[in-house]
Amino acid sequence: MVIMYEETEYPLREELITAHAAQWERIGQPGAFWTAEDRVAFVQEARSSQSCDFCILRKKAMSPYAVTGKHTSFTNLPSVLIDTIHRIRTDPQRITRRMFDEVLASNYSREQYIELVSVVTSATIIDTLHQALGISLPETPEINSGNPLGQKKPHLVDEGAWVPLADTKFTLTDTGMPSAPNITRAMGCVPSAVELFFGTFRHHYALKNIPMNISQSQAEYVASRVSSINECFY
Amino acid sequence: MLLRASGDREEKIFNLNSITNSALLSGVEQGELLRDLTDATVLSQWEDLQEIRKRASKILGHQTLVDILTVASGFNGITRVADSTGIPLDKTTAETTFDLRKTTGIENFDYSNKSNRYDIEKDSLTV
Numbered sequence: 463m464v465i466m467y468e469e470t471e472y473p474l475r476e477e478l479i480t481a482h483a484a485q486w487e488r489i490g491q492p493g494a495f496w497t498a499e500d501r502v503a504f505v506q507e508a509r510s511s512q513s514c515d516f517c518i519l520r521k522k523a524m525s526p527y528a529v530t531g532k533h534t535s536f537t538n539l540p541s542v543l544i545d546t547i548h549r550i551r552t553d554p555q556r557i558t559r560r561m562f563d564e565v566l567a568s569n570y571s572r573e574q575y576i577e578l579v580s581v582v583t584s585a586t587i588i589d590t591l592h593q594a595l596g597i598s599l600p601e602t603p604e605i606n607s608g609n610p611l612g613q614k615k616p617h618l619v620d621e622g623a624w625v626p627l628a629d630t631k632f633t634l635t636d637t638g639m640p641s642a643p644n645i646t647r648a649m650g651c652v653p654s655a656v657e658l659f660f661g662t663f664r665h666h667y668a669l670k671n672i673p674m675n676i677s678q679s680q681a682e683y684v685a686s687r688v689s690s691i692n693e694c695f696y
Numbered sequence: 697m698l699l700r701a702s703g704d705r706e707e708k709i710f711n712l713n714s715i716t717n718s719a720l721l722s723g724v725e726q727g728e729l730l731r732d733l734t735d736a737t738v739l740s741q742w743e744d745l746q747e748i749r750k751r752a753s754k755i756l757g758h759q760t761l762v763d764i765l766t767v768a769s770g771f772n773g774i775t776r777v778a779d780s781t782g783i784p785l786d787k788t789t790a791e792t793t794f795d796l797r798k799t800t801g802i803e804n805f806d807y808s809n810k811s812n813r814y815d816i817e818k819d820s821l822t823v
Contacts, residue, residue, distance in 0.1 A: 471758075472758050472761065472762045473758055473759050473762055474762055474766075475762075475766075478766065512740070524816065525813075525814050525815065525816035525817075526814060527814075527815060527816060527817050528816060528817065550776050550779075550780055551776075554775065554776045554779040554780070555779070556810065556813075556814040557779045557780055557810075558807070558810050558811045558814050558815050559782055559807065559811060560811065560815050561780075562780070562781075562782070576781075579776075579777060579780045579781065580777075582776070583773040583774070583776045583777050583780070584773065586772060586773045586776060587769055587770055587772065587773035587774075590737065590738075590768075590769035590772045590773070591765065591766065591769040593737075593740070593742055594737045594745060594765040594768065594769055595762075595765065596742070596745070596746055596749065621784060622784045623781050623782050623783040623784060624781055624782040625781055625782075627783070632787070634788065637698075637701065638701060638788065638792075639698075639786065639788075639789070640786050640787075640788065643786050644783040644784060644785070644786050645774060645777065645778055645783065647783075648777055648778065648781040648783045649777065649781070659773070659774075659777060662773070663770050663773060663774055665766070666766050666767055666769065666770025666771070667767055667770050667771070669698070674763035674766070674767075675757070675759045675760040675763045676760055676763045676764060676767070677702075677706070677725065678702040678705070678706070679699065679702040679703055679706055679708065679710065679724050679725075680724055680725060680726070680730060680764070681702075681767050682698045682699040682701075682702045683699055683710070683715075683722055683724040683727060683730055683731075684730055684733075684734045684764055684767045684768050684771070685698070685699075685767060685771045686698075686699050686715040687715060687730075687731055687734040687735065687738075687768075688734060688738050688768055688771035688772055688775055689715075689771065689775050690715050690716050690802070691734075691735065691738045691739065692738065692772070692775040692776065692779060693779070693804075693805045693810070694775035694778050694779055694805060695778070695785070695802065695805035695806050695807055696775075696778035696783055696784075696785060
């Protein structure tokens with residue numbers, strides 16, 4: 463098992479450390495639609511974006527499409543994937559359907575797109591927490607080579623997102639939220655992508671009675687501020 | 697919006713406009729410190745965050761500081777899932793937050809509106 467957060471002087475919760483280490487290892491395994499090499503390259507690109515001159519230039523432009531240039535990159539990934547990963551990591555506010563359509567137009571499937579999103583966003587959580595604690599980033603996951611695993615066809619439904627959502631029964635919980643809110647259904651066309659992401663996210667939040675040293679309203683305020691900065695409509 | 701709901705449960709009224717307007721106070725306990733920690737985390741202001749962490753540790757203690765950073769880093773990932781998939785609001789949320797979204801400016805984040813604002817090409821800007 464990978465050891466994480468050893469450097470920090472702060473009291474991280476043990477279940478979070480264990481979950482992050484497990485999901486980090488999982489990124490280094492073949493996914494349903496990408497090899498382990500690809501998945502680790504996604505993590506490397508997400509990190510490259512943090513010092514990418516083109517991303518800095520584009521961030522200052524009125525629109526992501528108003529400037530052209532080449533990304534700082536240390537992988538052999540195709541340019542459309544590099545661009546997608548850099549945008550998810552550095553400019554999520556201005557992602558539009560056009561970015562998704564461009565990936566599909568380059569002959570990648572929506573399932574490949576979703577698995578990429580899951581890996582990049584899971585790595586974003588883990589890297590952000592390391593950076594926020596002021597400790598160095600973990601080494602990229604160890605690669606366990608092998609072909610993509612494929613998957614059984616999941617039950618999906620079109621509800622107006624760019625991708626079909628997991629088909630779940632609509633019921634309300636006592637928080638007023640559906641038992642399966644759209645955010646948990648968004649990556650439903652790749653169940654293993656859902657497991658990777660929520661396996662990483664699970665110990666970062668709870669809808670009620672949050673098991674932390676902060677009140678629910680404090681947690682919601684932090685969540686709302688992040689959503690506002692990242693222009694998250696959901 | 698779950699901040700409003702948690703305020704209802706705690707019998708407190710929060711200024712929801714503070715979510716999109718940093719000049720306003722939220723009414724949430726230690727709200728300014730929470731905002732400073734969150735903003736520095738999400739905007740990758742690591743040098744600033746070092747100072748804010750020291751200040752927050754003295755006032756809130758280590759565990760509370762860690763928990764705030766834990767929530768912020770988690771949402772720094774999950775918001776990107778929503779932003780990358782263009783998911784609509786849950787039906788009940790859409791119905792109950794219509795006025796609130798307009799007041800706070802969150803309606804501008806609607807993914808169909810973003811295409812109008814952010815798909816502009818270079819040529820369009822030079823006209």
